[in-house]
Amino acid sequence: MNHVAPLIAALQAELGAAAVITAEADLEGFIEDWRGRYKAPAICVVLPSSTGQVAASVRLCAAHGVPVLAQGGNTSLCGGAIPAQGGPAPVIVNLSRMRRxxxxxxxxxxxxxxxxxxxxxxxxxxxxxxxxxxxxxxxxxxxxxxxxxxxxxxxxxxxxxxxxxxxxxxxxxxxxxxxxxxxxxxxxxxxxxxxxxxxxxxxxxxxxxxxxxxxxxxxLPTHHALAWFAPCDPAAALRVLGLFQAACGARLAAFEMINQQQLELVLEHVPERRNPLAGTHPWHVLVELADTGGHEAMAALLQQTLEHAAEAGLILDAVLASNESQRSALWEVRHSVSEANKKGGLGLTTDCAVPLSAVPAFIEQATQAVHALEPGLEILVVAHLGDGNVHFIPFFSFERWRALPDSAATAGALRRCVNDVAHALHGTFSAEHGVGQTGLAEMAHYKSPAELSLMRAVKQALDPANRFNPGRLVPEPESSKPLPASAA
Missing domain, CATH: 3.30.465.10 (Uridine Diphospho-n-acetylenolpyruvylglucosamine Reductase; domain 3)
Known part of the structure; x- marks a missing residue:
């Protein structure tokens, strides 16, 4: 690292020694993602406290020909917030001190x-x-x-x-x-x-x-009405969504679907989480209404819409939150999926979105595609059903994952087959997580030459030296194969 000593010294002079982290042990939390799937070295981490210090750090890195990686809370699910494996070590600009x-x-x-x-x-x-x-x-x-x-x-x-x-x-x-x-x-x-x-x-x-x-x-919504119900299947859930949209309009605030396998993983691995329903059902939906008033009318509308869905044979069971504590508990179940999945095994999280009408077909066809490659593999589904974003997760126990002869190849093939289904249904492989390192090969595979050319032209115009977060988002022209680093 002797060749970067002048850069480190310059950064310390600009930001103060305490704002430049160089010790290997202190770098650990910045160079590895929170799931432990990506890790690569960095020259150092700088902790600017102002926009001026960010700009000064960038200018120093440019003068020394060193890449720069901006980092926030490092909560990425696609390796986008840590150094790219196989690339040059960057200076990480962590913005955690800029919190005014x-x-x-x-x-x-x-x-x-x-x-x-x-x-x-x-x-x-x-x-x-x-x-x-x-x-x-x-x-x-x-x-x-x-x-x-x-x-x-x-x-x-x-x-x-x-x-x-x-x-x-x-x-x-x-x-x-x-x-x-x-x-x-x-x-x-x-x-x-x-x-x-x-x-x-x-x-x-x-x-x-x-x-x-x-x-x-x-x-600010001051009143909420929330229910957890079990639809017969994803197609039924989609029909119930239509009932809520027609009855509730803009008061419909959330419509989240998970499958039973995902719920069981949460109940097993996250303390104090409880099954919202008395029985076991293949599918579960959390629906919430929100408004600035009219709580009793809104709660009645929620119950009435669920009753109509039940009369139509679309749902099997339901429970309504009767107070804020119950509402929070139901949301905690939904928000615990990532924690549970990390503890329970290794999930190949995908981030597909398809037209709402295609969600049931996507889940069915993606399941068939995965099982054709890995028979009997557990599938977790976490769907923002209201906007067509489905996290379809082929899920390995730690033992099954370790037994794979080539885990990187298996992961790439499984992700690709799921993304192929989304693409065939006029969807996308990245809806909300970003591209990061995991999706770089997918960008090269699915984006048209015209789109890639436009993106590269913008990158060239603003960052001709390719110093800002290289190895992310915009694939190099020859980058058309899955990266070995994207195994998980």
Missing amino acids: IRQIDAANGSMEVEAGCVLQTVQDAAAAAQRLYPVSLGAEGSCQIGGTLATNAGGTGVLRYGNTRDNVLGVEVVLPDGTIWNGLRALRKDNTGLDLKHLFIGTEGTLGIITAATLKLHP
Whole structure:
């Protein structure tokens, strides 16, 4: 590492020695993903406390010809937040010290926050101002705003409020040459040319490092009505979704589906989780209504819609949350799937989205495709059914995984067969997790030459030296085979 000693010294002089981590033991939490599936070395980790320090760090790395990796809470499911395996070691710019909420404008429905703010902190601050920041996901207690913007995170609120992209008004970005672009506008309407913020939302730090954002806020729902029910099958669940959309309109806030295998894994591996229903059923759906008033009417509407579904033979059982404690407990079951899966075995999480009408066919055909390669393999399904995003998870026990003669090849083949089904149904292989390292080969395989050429042209224009997060999102022209590093 002697050749990078001058760079480290320069970073220490700019940020302070305490803000530059170089000791091997101290780097561990930054160079490996939280599931322990990706790990690669870094030159160091810098912890800037301001946008100016981010820009200075970027300029120093550019001067020394060293790549830069922006990192938030490191909660990625696709290896997007740690160094690329097989590539040059980067300087990791971790934004966790940049966690100020700069301002909240309740009348305008906006708040300006730094990229290192934890998502739940942002939600709580908005709620204190009687507003809602609606992006919600299982990692919200540790993921950071910058990471959610960089990946265009989805979550459980997309049905009503859209993805992260739909809830951002402006961004502040450090470009690959160290230039700071202040695009922190708080306008709903700005028709002055290209909407540049969308160059950086969802592009995983490959074009710029998001250091702050102006977020869109919504009226804070004060009343909720939630139920957990067992549909007969995914097709029945889709019909029940239609009943709720027709009866409840914009009050329908969430419609989440999991299968029995996934529920059993949560009950087995996450303490204090309970089966919401008395019996065992193949499929489960959590449905929630939310509004700023009318709780009794909303609860009655929830029950009435479920009764209509039962009369139509679409559901087998249901339970309604009668208080906030029961509501929280049901959401905790849903939000515990990632923790349970990590403890219970090795899941090859996919992130497909298909048109809502194709969800039942996708689940059936993907199951057949997986079992053709791995007979009898357990399948977990976690679906944001309201927006067509299905996490279809071929799931190995640790013993079965270790017994595979070539786990990397098996993982690549299973992911590809699931993604092939989604593609044939006019869907996508990445809906909300991002591309990271896991999906790079899929980008090369499924994207048209025209799309890849356009993306490479934008990358070349903004980052001609390919220093920002190399080995992510935009595949090299020859990159058409699964990467060995994407085994899990």
